[in-house]
Amino acid sequence: MSDAAAETKTFHGGPGSGPKIAEPTHEPEPSQTRTPAEEARTLVEGSKAGALASLSDDGTPWSSVVTFGATAAGEPVLVVSSMAEHGRNLAREAKASISIAEPVEDGADPLDRARITLAGHVVVPEGAEADAALEAHAKHFPFARSYAKYDDFTIYVLKVDRVRWVGGFARMASVEAEDYAAATPDPTGPGAAYARRHLNEDHADSLLLWARTFGGYADAAVATCESIDRYGVDLKVTTPRGDAPVRVGFLEPVTEPGGLRGATVALAKAARER
Amino acid sequence: MSDAAAETKTFHGGPGSGPKIAEPTHEPEPSQTRTPAEEARTLVEGSKAGALASLSDDGTPWSSVVTFGATAAGEPVLVVSSMAEHGRNLAREAKASISIAEPVEDGADPLDRARITLAGHVVVPEGAEADAALEAHAKHFPFARSYAKYDDFTIYVLKVDRVRWVGGFARMASVEAEDYAAATPDPTGPGAAYARRHLNEDHADSLLLWARTFGGYADAAVATCESIDRYGVDLKVTTPRGDAPVRVGFLEPVTEPGGLRGATVALAKAARER
Numbered sequence: 001m002s003d004a005a006a007e008t009k010t011f012h013g014g015p016g017s018g019p020k021i022a023e024p025t026h027e028p029e030p031s032q033t034r035t036p037a038e039e040a041r042t043l044v045e046g047s048k049a050g051a052l053a054s055l056s057d058d059g060t061p062w063s064s065v066v067t068f069g070a071t072a073a074g075e076p077v078l079v080v081s082s083m084a085e086h087g088r089n090l091a092r093e094a095k096a097s098i099s100i101a102e103p104v105e106d107g108a109d110p111l112d113r114a115r116i117t118l119a120g121h122v123v124v125p126e127g128a129e130a131d132a133a134l135e136a137h138a139k140h141f142p143f144a145r146s147y148a149k150y151d152d153f154t155i156y157v158l159k160v161d162r163v164r165w166v167g168g169f170a171r172m173a174s175v176e177a178e179d180y181a182a183a184t185p186d187p188t189g190p191g192a193a194y195a196r197r198h199l200n201e202d203h204a205d206s207l208l209l210w211a212r213t214f215g216g217y218a219d220a221a222v223a224t225c226e227s228i229d230r231y232g233v234d235l236k237v238t239t240p241r242g243d244a245p246v247r248v249g250f251l252e253p254v255t256e257p258g259g260l261r262g263a264t265v266a267l268a269k270a271a272r273e274r
Numbered sequence: 275m276s277d278a279a280a281e282t283k284t285f286h287g288g289p290g291s292g293p294k295i296a297e298p299t300h301e302p303e304p305s306q307t308r309t310p311a312e313e314a315r316t317l318v319e320g321s322k323a324g325a326l327a328s329l330s331d332d333g334t335p336w337s338s339v340v341t342f343g344a345t346a347a348g349e350p351v352l353v354v355s356s357m358a359e360h361g362r363n364l365a366r367e368a369k370a371s372i373s374i375a376e377p378v379e380d381g382a383d384p385l386d387r388a389r390i391t392l393a394g395h396v397v398v399p400e401g402a403e404a405d406a407a408l409e410a411h412a413k414h415f416p417f418a419r420s421y422a423k424y425d426d427f428t429i430y431v432l433k434v435d436r437v438r439w440v441g442g443f444a445r446m447a448s449v450e451a452e453d454y455a456a457a458t459p460d461p462t463g464p465g466a467a468y469a470r471r472h473l474n475e476d477h478a479d480s481l482l483l484w485a486r487t488f489g490g491y492a493d494a495a496v497a498t499c500e501s502i503d504r505y506g507v508d509l510k511v512t513t514p515r516g517d518a519p520v521r522v523g524f525l526e527p528v529t530e531p532g533g534l535r536g537a538t539v540a541l542a543k544a545a546r547e548r
């Protein structure tokens with residue numbers, strides 16, 4: 001982590017190079033955010049395709065599109081053919097990595113989104129581990145149960161030795177393999193996009209109240225939800241003094257996929273009772 | 275190409291494994307399609323982000339998200355920082371590759387889209403070549419003109435030694451470096467999505483006439499445009515005997531970005547005069 005902190009500190013410019021941000025009017029409530037390991041696990045759990053880097057026989061690192069499913073420990077499972085160059089590469093050299101990126105919206109800067117590299121080595125699972133690995137892949141690609149039986153296909157599990165997470169411009173961290181394995185994907189990940197739209201469309205009044213009470217911006221005029229996760233919401237507030245990003249935490253972390261509704265209702269109630 | 279042909283021939287199953295396709299009722303007009311080299315150039319020209327495979331100091335191929343612009347010869351230009359692992363990797367080892375994939379629509383199979391690997395080695399351009407390379411990158415990322423001046427940033431041009439193109443399931447080819455360099459991107463690429471929608475929404479009658487006359491399906495009941503390019507259209511036709519993919523070529527290849535309208539109008543006129 002010290003390496004990551006040092007990079008952030010000296011990253012192309014430093015203080016003063018960004019846009020002006022309005023200061024809070026009072027102390028915001030403390031809030032929790034996802035750890036880099038949790039960000040990484042969440043991105044992997046919510047993805048089913050990435051780019052594999054394998055080593056070609058002429059020594060060139062070979063980049064190719066692969067599909068995957070993740071094991072319970074967040075290890076990507078590939079089902080690849082030896083007819084493809086990356087399949088032959090993995091059979092010859094186990095060292096490999098996979099990068100995964102959040103989908104980019106039309107017109108957005110591809111470097112403004114979250115992405116991750118999982119680096120390590122592939123193994124061919126056997127017995128019960130092979131069955132579990134195939135099921136992990138097949139949850140996204142059911143036909144894999146059929147074509148995994150072809151002679152030219154091999155199931156590989158990427159054993160993750162190290163992880164590099166980039167959350168966007170100048171937001172990044174290295175993650176230890178054990179921290180990655182121990183972290184859990186955000187259970188609210190699949191429902192987050194819907195919840196964000198719903199809050200912005202139907203509960204702008206609640207968002208504004210959260211920004212004014214818990215968020216530390218008493219003079220917030222508008223607040224929109226930029227993202228939502230198991231621990232809280234990221235708001236963008238507009239004040240007469242300028243805009244600012246605001247984090248507001250839930251009263252309790254959400255532990256179940258359907259828990260965002262209860263958490264936002266509880267937060268709205270607490271804000272009204274302030 | 276012989277390698278690619280052999281792969282296609284023996285690819286997981288062969289004849290009989292796909293869905294039943296209705297045969298033409300009469301001989302279709304000959305039509306031209308983009309070569310794999312043209313497909314590759316078009317995909318690169320229409321993209322600005324991909325996955326780089328570089329070689330980490332522990333020998334692990336390192337996959338990471340990169341942005342790029344393409345030179346006039348279709349060589350990706352990267353502007354990367356030595357603070358990033360891939361920047362340090364390229365400074366130490368020039369062998370590298372980039373994979374680029376068409377965006378995947380929600381719910382679609384990521385392996386059903388076109389993707390490409392450009393493999394070769396990076397060079398640091400100098401003088402006029404450096405200026406041209408930076409401009410190629412900056413056409414997508416104007417801020418690169420500023421940050422390319424930071425000490426930690428380097429401009430790299432990927433010299434393409436070999437190309438692997440995959441057009442979707444079981445549609446693939448290796449492309450020689452000279453063929454890749456000599457091919458041109460499809461000038462109609464940027465307007466193709468709009469033209470396809472417009473044809474389907476407002477000119478279904480023309481599409482059906484093309485399928486019946488030039489396409490070889492006299493009993494076509496419905497025809498929809500699946501894709502459009504400089505050489506013609508790919509239709510999906512429905513007949514009482516089943517569905518079929520149909521290719522209908524334009525009278526002349528389109529050579530300019532705005533040329534699709536004229537080509538489709540000319541084709542419609544020729545079809546009515548049959």
